[in-house]
Amino acid sequence: MTSMALAATLFGPEDLRMVERPLDPLASGMVRIRFGAGGICGSDMHYYRHARTGDFVVTSPLVLGHEIAGEVVEIAGSVPDVKVGDRVALNPSRWCGHCKPCRENRPNLCENIFFMGSASKTPHMQGGFASYFDAVPAQCVKIPDHVTYQAAALAEPLAVCLHAVARAGDVTGKRAVLFGAGPIGLLTMLAAQRAGIAEATVVDIAAAPLAFATRLGANHVVDISSGEEALKAEAATRPFDVAFEVSGTAAGLASAIGAVRRGGVVVQVGNLPGGQIPVPANAVMAKEIDLRGSFRFGMEFFTAVELIADGSVDVLSLVTAERPLSVAPDAVRLALDRSQSVKVVLTA
Ligand SMILES: [Zn+2]
Ligand SMILES: [Zn+2]
Known part of the structure; x- marks a missing residue:
């Protein structure tokens, strides 16, 4: 049995190091994962840059x-249900x-x-960018x-994206607009398309992710880096029934509230900066917008594994780079460069 684990450990802003530490004997009822x-x-990247994401602060x-x-x-x-040698996705x-x-x-x-790799609680629950780590059996999905x-x-x-689409209610035949063409925005688009939306418009402030969105099947893309005129024109010709805020910015949420039609639904998926965020709340009132939060996921995790296994959703189409775990700090910096990265995946 191995006795050491190498883990990508964050000590403070931009201070991510590969640290070797001894493994404790495995506690009863637990499983050890290689x-x-x-x-x-995105939250790993926020932690890396600021040692916080939203209101969760690394202490x-x-x-x-x-x-x-x-x-x-x-x-x-x-x-029961888990054996040595099982290959698993970790909830x-x-x-x-x-x-x-x-x-x-x-x-x-x-x-x-408890949520892996999150500072939402103190002491923090450690994450899985480690050569070995321990889990409870219920986390292991074969x-x-x-x-x-x-x-x-x-x-x-x-799973995050399936949950976001579920929060939007029945989206069959509806026009959706998504603010943020990162991995969560793009996977939400794919999940919404599977759920039967008529059209997806993806909005961002960077050209490379928008080009990627088009290749992945977005019906329309709008660059709002120099203003929202094009978005307003798009909303006037094709009113948006549902908007997903996936950029994690106050501006994205304001744009979503502004762009959705009267009586539409806005789902806030992105984790905004911590503290008080100004929102155009009167538009929520005057347009009778249903503003709904979407946080992580529930049973959608199991659905997600099924959809990947049966080929319904090609998640690997988002992967722009693979790097070994041993160079995780470099890989996080690569992931931060939106001109060349959508999803960066660490491998053993
Ligand atoms: Zn995530
Ligand atoms: Zn509970």
């Missing part, structure tokens, strides 16, 4: 990573199963949730042999 692949998420060293797949290498005690959420949101089948809102670890790792962001 890292297979890990997607670098002690944090191993990043919550989009993870790997192999079960050790099991402590008797654990980064640990839900309690008995609080009110859990009982209402909204486990993403669990009052006692993947078929033909699914690569790279694809399985992207079940997590796909």
Whole structure:
């Protein structure tokens, strides 16, 4: 059995280091995972740059990573349903199963949730950008042999997007506009298309991600880097029934509220900067907009694994680079460069 793990550990803003640490003996009822692949998420990048994402602040060293797949290498005690050698996608959420949101089948809102690689709680729950890490069996979702670890790792962001589309309600035949052409925006587009939207318009302030959105199947793209005239014209000819704010910016949320039609739905998926954010709240009132939050995911994680396994969603089409875990800090810096990166995936 291995006794050491190498983990991408964040100590402060732009201070991400590969740190080797001894592994504790595996606790009873737990499983040990050997890292297979890990997607670098926007929140990992926020943590890297600012040692915070939204209102979650890193106060002690944090191993990043919550989009993870790997192999079960050790099991402590008797654990049904999981075997040594299983290849698994890791659900980064640990839900309690008995609080009110859990009982209402909204486990993403669990009052006692732990989430890998997140500073939402102190002490922080460590992430999966580590050569070995431990999980509870319920986090392990078996993947078929033909699914690569790279694809399985992207079940997590796909689950986020399936949840966002679910929050929009029935989108069949509707026109959707998405603010932010990063991985979550693009996967939300693919999820919304699967759910039956008529058209997807993707809005961003950078040319390269918009070109990528077009290749991936966006019906229209709008660059608002030098103003919103084109967006206003688009909204006038093709009113948007539903808007997804996926950029994580106050400007994106304001634009979404401005662009959606009267009586439309705005889903806020992006994690905005922390603190008080000015929003055009009177437009929410005057247009009777349904403004809905979307946070992580619940059972959509299992759906995401299925959709990847049966080929319904080609998550690998978003991957622009693969780098070994051992150079995770460089890989995070590469992911931050939107002129060349959409999704960067770490491999073993
Ligand atoms: Zn993520
Ligand atoms: Zn709960």
